[in-house]
Amino acid sequence: MKRIALYHLETLLWIARLGTFRAAAERLNTTQPAISARVREIEDQLGIAVFRREGRNMVLTARGRRLVQECEPLWAGFEKALLTASGFEGATGVVRIGSGEIAAASCLPGFVHAVERELPGVTLELELDLTARMFQQLLGGTIDLAFLAGPVASPGIRTAPIGAVGLVWVASAATVRAGGFDQSLPVWSIPDHSPLHGVTVGSLSAHGIVPRSLGTCNNVRTLIDIVSGGGGAAVLPEPMVRQMLESGALAEVLPRPDRTIQFEAAIRRTESDPLVLELFRRAGELRIES
Template structure:
């Protein structure tokens, strides 16, 4: 009978977190058959079933839950001790990072460069997405660290504010010359975006109406649409700063009173020392 090793416990903890053998295999950069083999080895060694099938996924048995509860802090403490001894210089692994377009265009490049320089054994997998989806991803453990448009209130997350971005009303010079006495043609992000809410608040504050509100979930595409003379939009100032400086876009209304605030977030139950270290670094960022 084979003795259990640390990779067996790591496998157990990731299956428990992600809910399927397939997801754990992806997270650990191995195959689903390899994950299944590790589970069989654990169950044979311990003489108990750790998982039972439920639908397309698996759930822990009572013994499995007990083992996870006992082993999770021990495994995290072991990793923490090793990483602390090397001042994290020997850290290795893959960390999945989620970010919105605004964070990706502002603070994320510097963060990535610092991680690559200080922690060369750590690989970052970055996914650009909307806040609502990133929230779901980090809560289920499919993302490790996310940069969200906030404020975010969730008992399952630990968050840290990292700054705010001003918003501006912009249009092409040709659109601006046409004047805005008539209702505006407006482009914006979807309704679940704080920028959409800021746009509506700003129109109301200026006593204006839109001639129709079209949505697009990609900020860079919105910039191209507005630059092409298709209407006006409320956009993050850092992402149109170069276009404003060059004259490709101009400001057409007073800036919205609301800024978009950003937060870094991880799971409240996160114990992986590497992810905790990256969160410590992320909370020092400023957009």
């Protein structure tokens, strides 16, 4: 009979966090049969059932929950001791990061380059998405660190502010020459679960404008292409359209909204992985270009 090793504990903690053997296998870069074998070894060694199946998910038994609760701080302390001793220079692992387009276009490249340079053993997996979906992925444990449009208020999330961006109402230069912003001009925005959508709707109301239509697209760069091609007007992040404004390809059509979009780095409040905590600390030192 095999003794319980460190990789058994790591496996147990990731299954508990992600809910399925498959997700834990993907996270740990192994196969689902290998994960199943590790669980059998744990249960054979301890003589207890650690998990029970509920539908497609594996749920901890009462004794399994207690085991996880007691092992999690021990595992985190062990990892932290090793990483701190090496100044994180020997850190290895995969960290999954979610980011919106605005952060990805500004502070994220520098952050990624710094991690690659200073922590060469760490692999980053990046996913671009809207804040609402990233928020759920963060809570569900499928991403470790997120750059979210905020402010974010949730008891399950810990955040650090990283700056804000100003917004501008823009349309193509040709649209402006043809008469600018009137009721016949279509308006485009990110879908309604984005802070940018709220700014768009509020600004239209403040100016007494009822547009011909209010279209949505979940990709900011596509919105820029639509507007610059003469497809309407939109509230867009100023840093992402600055060069087009300076070149004359885009022009401002209404006063700039008073509201800015705040950005925050975020992790789960219960996060204990020392590598994720270190990257969160570094992310908190970033500043989005305003």
